[in-house]
Amino acid sequence: MSEAKERHYDAIVAPVITEKSTIAAENNQHVFRVSGEATKPQIKEAVEALFDVKVRSVNTLVTKGKNKRFRGRPYKRSDVKKAVVTLEDGHTIDVTTGL
Template structure:
């Protein structure tokens, strides 16, 4: 898998902003088929930082109904990156 297709987009929620300010953890949505080492390597290459730890969250699809139609929601995968102390991403820098 190519390095640019591994990381999709940042997850911008109240809880993720709290993690950035308090713990220095960043949450991104990643490709569902990517593994932990591919995700870590892609993140370090793209943002030029050192990652201390990567945690993965997989969301399975849920059954949904809309009137008489049935289907599934999309499956997704999120990665929470813990950076080494003293490192920050310029993407989230408000100064």
């Protein structure tokens, strides 16, 4: 695998498949878990290269980890960075096939 393609897989961790992201997919918006260090241009480049589509915009958000308890012992979930990728009209991604 080429170094450029490996870098794309480092930027995009996994697609987010939830009820909310499925509804967003109807409006050409797809949600991905991304690396915490990934920037918007890197995410755009990775999605365009891996899925062969044209990206209109990328919005990112960081979901802060919650403090939880398991069997009485406290722990903290990890922070998760997500990217909402809006595609140009006429382009689609089938995230159920996997990366």
